[in-house]
Amino acid sequence: MRTFVSKNIARVALLGAALGVSAAATAAPVYLNDAAGVTVTLGAAHAGDPEPFANRTTAASLASIIDAPTATSGELHTQSTHVWVSGGPLELVFDFGAEYDLSTLHFWNYHSENYDVDTIVFTFYDDAWALVGELTESPVLGNLTGSDSTPITPEDYALAFPTNVRYVNAYLTGSNNQVDFNNIGFTAVLSDPDPDPVDVPEPATLALLGLGLAGLGLARRRRGA
Numbered sequence: 001m002r003t004f005v006s007k008n009i010a011r012v013a014l015l016g017a018a019l020g021v022s023a024a025a026t027a028a029p030v031y032l033n034d035a036a037g038v039t040v041t042l043g044a045a046h047a048g049d050p051e052p053f054a055n056r057t058t059a060a061s062l063a064s065i066i067d068a069p070t071a072t073s074g075e076l077h078t079q080s081t082h083v084w085v086s087g088g089p090l091e092l093v094f095d096f097g098a099e100y101d102l103s104t105l106h107f108w109n110y111h112s113e114n115y116d117v118d119t120i121v122f123t124f125y126d127d128a129w130a131l132v133g134e135l136t137e138s139p140v141l142g143n144l145t146g147s148d149s150t151p152i153t154p155e156d157y158a159l160a161f162p163t164n165v166r167y168v169n170a171y172l173t174g175s176n177n178q179v180d181f182n183n184i185g186f187t188a189v190l191s192d193p194d195p196d197p198v199d200v201p202e203p204a205t206l207a208l209l210g211l212g213l214a215g216l217g218l219a220r221r222r223r224g225a
């Protein structure tokens with residue numbers, strides 16, 4: 001039984017190699033904040049104001065943006081968890097450290113209209129900073145009770161387009177010039193670093209075909225002799 005299984009695993013692996021199927025292309029998407037060491041920094045809009053947050057330091061605020069342990073975790077809105085800019089927008093730059101094919105973006109908004117994030121413009125870039133996609137979202141409120149004692153829950157945005165994304169710029173704005181939320185997260189698979197060419201015969205297939213033809217010729221010659 002073990003032989004049967006291992007032989008078939010070997011066959012599947014060979015088939016995968018022949019078809020050019022990489023492990024990255026077939027892998028299930030994972031929550032990057034947990035798995036890939038996502039980092040986030042302030043965007044260019046804050047060049048003259050390195051401490052734009054109303055309630056905490058930039059270091060503490062940025063760290064708390066990407067610390068939701070899973071893509072579905074709830075998080076209470078407290079003075080030590082929420083991210084708040086009073087008097088203008090917030091611009092963030094995320095770096096995944098490598099290129100990923102994004103499938104879902106997760107956003108944990110504040111729970112009432114006076115301070116929530118009303119619009120986010122996301123732009124997606126590859127590792128050479130070439131633009132690969134854009135998305136504008138109007139997030140829903142983070143919970144239905146409008147209460148700090150009810151956890152903020154994430155809203156998911158499905159992403160069909162962005163492949164080979166390393167950097168994401170997020171520009172967040174709100175009514176009353178208030179921006180208040182808890183987390184931003186990403187789910188993705190590692191991009192194929194070497195996309196396979198199409199319509200090019202595999203050398204191994206050609207070699208096998210050549211061997212087969214040579215064998216046929218040999219057999220014919222032997223029958224004829």
Ligand SMILES: [Ca+2]
Nearest residue numbers: 064065182183
């Ligand atoms: Ca957080």
Ligand SMILES: [Ca+2]
Nearest residue numbers: 113116118175
């Ligand atoms: Ca609002």
Ligand SMILES: [Ca+2]
Nearest residue numbers: 113116117118
């Ligand atoms: Ca709103």
